[in-house]
Amino acid sequence: MKFIKHYIIILFSLISLFSCQLNNDLNNNKPDIVTTIFPLYDFTKQITKDKVNVELVLPPGVEPHSFEPKPRSIFEIRKADLFIYTGDFLEVWALNIIDVLDSDKVINTSTNVTLIHNHEHIDPHIWIDPENAKIMVDNILNSLIKIDPENKTFYEENASDYKAQLEELNLCYQDLFANVKHKTIIFGGHYVFGYLSEKYNIKYVSPYKGYSPDTLPTPRNIQNLIKLINNTGQNTVFYEEIINSDVAEVIAKETKAKLLPLNGAGNVSKSIIKNNLTYLDIMYQNIERLKEGLGYNE
Numbered sequence: 663m664k665f666i667k668h669y670i671i672i673l674f675s676l677i678s679l680f681s682c683q684l685n686n687d688l689n690n691n692k693p694d695i696v697t698t699i700f701p702l703y704d705f706t707k708q709i710t711k712d713k714v715n716v717e718l719v720l721p722p723g724v725e726p727h728s729f730e731p732k733p734r735s736i737f738e739i740r741k742a743d744l745f746i747y748t749g750d751f752l753e754v755w756a757l758n759i760i761d762v763l764d765s766d767k768v769i770n771t772s773t774n775v776t777l778i779h780n781h782e783h784i785d786p787h788i789w790i791d792p793e794n795a796k797i798m799v800d801n802i803l804n805s806l807i808k809i810d811p812e813n814k815t816f817y818e819e820n821a822s823d824y825k826a827q828l829e830e831l832n833l834c835y836q837d838l839f840a841n842v843k844h845k846t847i848i849f850g851g852h853y854v855f856g857y858l859s860e861k862y863n864i865k866y867v868s869p870y871k872g873y874s875p876d877t878l879p880t881p882r883n884i885q886n887l888i889k890l891i892n893n894t895g896q897n898t899v900f901y902e903e904i905i906n907s908d909v910a911e912v913i914a915k916e917t918k919a920k921l922l923p924l925n926g927a928g929n930v931s932k933s934i935i936k937n938n939l940t941y942l943d944i945m946y947q948n949i950e951r952l953k954e955g956l957g958y959n960e
């Protein structure tokens with residue numbers, strides 16, 4: 663009896679060992695997709711579920727503007743079946759790598775997106791607008807079905823479900839900005855939310871010049887913002903959740919304003935990845951904070 667029990671245990675271990683290897687082999691047959699920043703990683707996962715291997719190049723907490731890839735990341739991008747990036751104005755570091763890749767393997771998700779220009783600068787944070795997010799999803803979908811036509815219907819259905827969720831987000835933003843008391847987002851971080859301002863006709867001010875956090879704001883710009891807060895009587899300063907919030911803290915201290923975080927999702931923390939939070943989770947969290955900070959009337 664004891665012998666049989668042992669025999670069964672060994673047999674089961676062998677079976678599970680074999681099926682583990684089988685799973686690994688199956689994994690290796692899936693297309694490998696490398697994405698640069700979190701929204702692209704999440705959009706791709708929403709469309710593909712478990713049909714592909716998706717990698718995120720940017721480590722948690724790292725700014726996409728000033729990122730330098732390690733040789734290992736470059737190697738992974740080169741051997742991937744698809745490389746997905748935001749556009750030529752965000753991941754400047756990727757342009758050299760893309761030059762030597764087969765163009766069928768590269769997705770520039772900003773294709774067909776209307777870019778915002780401001781004083782010769784181009785705002786690269788396109789994913790902030792849910793309508794842009796839908797265009798980005800379509801760009802990803804179109805290339806995906808070329809490399810994996812077998813799962814075409816599956817991808818199309820998921821993309822269509824996801825775009826319906828993005829439309830709900832769009833309606834939620836419309837309702838938010840139509841019903842807030844204060845029509846200005848005062849932001850102590852770099853210029854991430856310009857696409858919200860453009861689309862929903864709300865003012866958005868940041869002391870940073872240009873669209874990158876690398877050039878710190880001048881004391882004069884900070885002073886102007888403090889004046890604006892004192893003049894409008896607005897009592898909330900939003901700060902950038904991941905990046906150093908010194909500038910927002912100085913402004914809040916000078917004006918006695920309350921500080922609330924906003925997350926641009928271009929750069930996410932370890933806990934967001936660990937807790938499997940999505941782009942939509944982050945955007946809805948922002949909406950709650952905007953409601954609180956701008957005075958939302960139900």
Ligand SMILES: [Zn+2]
Pocket residue numbers: 727787852853854873874875928
């Ligand atoms: Zn940025």
